[in-house]
Amino acid sequence: QVHLQESGPGVVKPSQTLSLTCTVSGGSISSDGYYWTWIRQHSGKGLEWIGYISYSGFTRYNPSLKSRVTISLDTSKNQFSLNLSSVTDADAAVYYCARVIPRDSFPDAFDIWGQGTRVTVSS
């Protein structure tokens, strides 16, 4: 059974880069057809999609964050990562990684989620 686990610092200083890693167990991150995504949730608020990466490294990002976001794959470690630069208070949230199942070869629903990791922005 596939399991996802986020890791990274819980506190990031303003203007610095937030870096999170999602470790995938129970399956290969290189499995044909799957995408891997990051989603965040501000405290008490709804869900915001950040971006995704395919098993082959193809990425798409939310235009609202695109200039600051990088998602990458490390197939040797079966991990994918999120880098979000120039953080502000508005980036404080719970960050989730998730697997994206394909539909007609395109990324569709988010079927397996990590437990989430809370990130605070503070000097």
Added chain:
Amino acid sequence: DIQMTQSPSSLSASVGDRVTITCRASQNIVTYLNWYQQKPGMAPKLLIHAASSLQSGVPSRFSGSGSGTQFTLTVSGLQPEDFATYYCQQSYIIPRTFGQGTKVEIK
């Protein structure tokens, strides 16, 4: 961006009730619509994908319908473990967007 609007924002219901949540998209998304359930302090859980396909392991009391711009999630016979917040999400175009959520509370 496609705006996803859920109604109601919250509702009170009793165990055994039939509950319906509506999700409206700001443009046609065909059937690229997914539903999630989230309980406090936990990650969302996929319930329905492609508007009406029940995710493996999800009880059959959950069902989804709709196409185009109007979709519904129905829980037939609400159980104690179903009290949670429900989100719709479109997977038609970038950026993926979610509804604001519907909180189902105990009456």
